[in-house]
Amino acid sequence: SPEERPQFPGASAEFAERLEFIQPNVLAGIPVYRVMDRQGHVLRPSEDPQLPKEQVLKLYKTMTLLNTMDRILYESQRQGRISFYMTNYGEEGTHVGSAAALDASDLVFGQYREAGVLLYRGYPLELFMAQCYGNASDPGKGRQMPVHYGCPERHFVTISSPLATQIPQAVGAAYAIKRADASRAVVCYFGEGAASEGDAHAGFNFAATLECPIVFFCRNNGYAISTPTSEQYRGDGIAARGPGYGLLSIRVDGNDVFAVYNATREARRRAVAENQPFLIEAMTYRCAAGNSPRECGPGTPGSPQKTPIGHHSTSDDSSAYRSVDEVNYWDKQDHPISRLRHYMANRGWWGEEEEKGWRKSSRKMVLEAFEQAEREPKPPPHLLFSDVYLEMPPRLRRQRAELERHLETYGEHYPLQQFQK
């Protein structure tokens, strides 16, 4: 009867008289939104964001420049020049597609595989390299492992190693931003593995209860180091969790920059207008270096010509858990860079000439920045003591003075020439 509705404070719903369990993948999985097919043809013209040529070129150049920088820095780690590196192969589409959809002042919390967002915002190659080398030009003062970039001027929060800790922080920041400036959004990136962390659960829940202008962006690349998604979760990915927390959610083709762009743009607009969180799950794959094996160039001069497979990081060898066939499929059939190139070629915006010219000049830029980074000294030793607190406490000041005195007397026994004065 109509008056008989459940009165429980915890949920508003109808009664049910049949015993029935809800299936986890009741919709046979949330569908994957895309704009282009794998050959770069727009499937529905109304979904084409119709970005101006310069912006599309910027998307392409950012992705390929990132790819080139990745190859050189990956090689430099294999050669022992830097201690660690993480490449972004195959996921460049998620970076630039989303970065292009944000306002320049939107605050970005990343996990560690979002360098393309920073590159799109104009972070110079020199500073990427300086951070990886931990040299004197590094705004991070050599404090962190490579790829832990940060840039307050470009609203990119310094990367922190523990997984998913950025998720509730991003929510807190969105809460603060909501109070301070109603036109800004926060974007929080994380991988599908990190989404298993308790912090992710708490962050999603709080974003909804605190009504925050935040876009959660999950890069689902199929693997968490060696753990495939089939072992990471049994539900329908990350997007299906969103509604459980009260988040508007969507799954997109992460290798389709326009799909990523459209979803991020609309999510961002509504998050700010309506003060509610959104969840985007971008499906992608952790790739090998080139967008097809025949197009892979050599790494740094003198290194053997080979295609680095997209390992989780330089501490990983993914041939232990992925077949070459699987990796090659993604390289050849479905790569964000080649799909965008097809789109540009279809419009007559890009051909072999431009490709050759850009490869040459982008490689030159990266190598120049690389050589400069190699030459730079390390930060001066006295920076060991600063920034533990905002003001240096007396104990640390005394220790710094002790070190100075020590170096004055015994400096010749230390490789001080490697360090800036």
Next chain:
Amino acid sequence: LQQRRGLRLSSPAAIQVTVRDALNQALDEELERDERVFLLGEEVAQYDGAYKISRGLWKKYGDKRVIDTPISEMGFAGIAVGAAMVWLRPVCEFMTFNFSMQAIDQVINSAAKTCYMSAGSIAVPIVFRGPNGASAGVAAQHSQCFAAWYGHCPGLKVVSPWSAEDAKGLLKASIRDDNPVVVLESELLYGVPFEMSEQAQSKEFVIPIGKAKIERQGTHVTLVAHSRPVGHCLEAAAVLSKEGVECEVINLRTIRPMDIETVEASVVKTNHLVTVEGGWPQFGVGAEVCARIMEGPAFNYLDAPAVRVTGADVPMPYAKILEDNCIPQVKDIVFAVKKALNI
């Protein structure tokens, strides 16, 4: 007679204030003073706080300044850290610091280390506060002391108030500090009234972080303590005074940065040192005091090894008689002093 009575009606000087009310005043004054300050935690708003520390604040300041959170320490600690990174000055309440272990990654790896790891470009002006250490009959998972754990970490400041003045002055200083500060309160002290001077009643009353206070002057032995054991030391000092032993009682007030200079000056005078704490002995606050005394000039003035009085090295039991014997009592402090003085 009328005239004499009139002359006595001067403005009140010191009044009796409980630690709970002192903390409440501190929060109220800082919420009023700076709109960026806000309080979050479980039950802090509508319930007036699990221990009523935030009584009346939600009613006065509303949803934006006093926020009830879902039950997730890692969640709301992370939220608070993120808010602090951007613009706000959160006061994050842990219902007890035992529960902070669920959030400890956010406190240490994020709040404490971010300034350093971001090379000074990200400040985290956050306060984590709540009751710490032993309570009454709440057993092992609700009785641990975290002074040594948090005091261990560079990047954090850690304070441990004892009296109502300590509580108010240190909490205000912590909220105004631009670094992450851990404020270790004591549930057993919340209801205890202390005399609060006229100066301490002012809205601008702040106690500097990193400065210890000599609560009682003495000549024969230095007692160093923080939080509730400070009271026990004063009681022990009263007992010992009858036997002709005059104790100097130092209230550390701040665990990190520790004011070892005050302790050193005292040991130089008394030549004997006894540390007292509620926490476990291994790697504790007393151990740090002893190590630093050894490393500094006061070592040469010690006439006997320092003695530590600590909580018993067991998880806190529930049965009252056991619990009572697991925390330092006045008799334990008296015994330790006599041991140090060899009397």
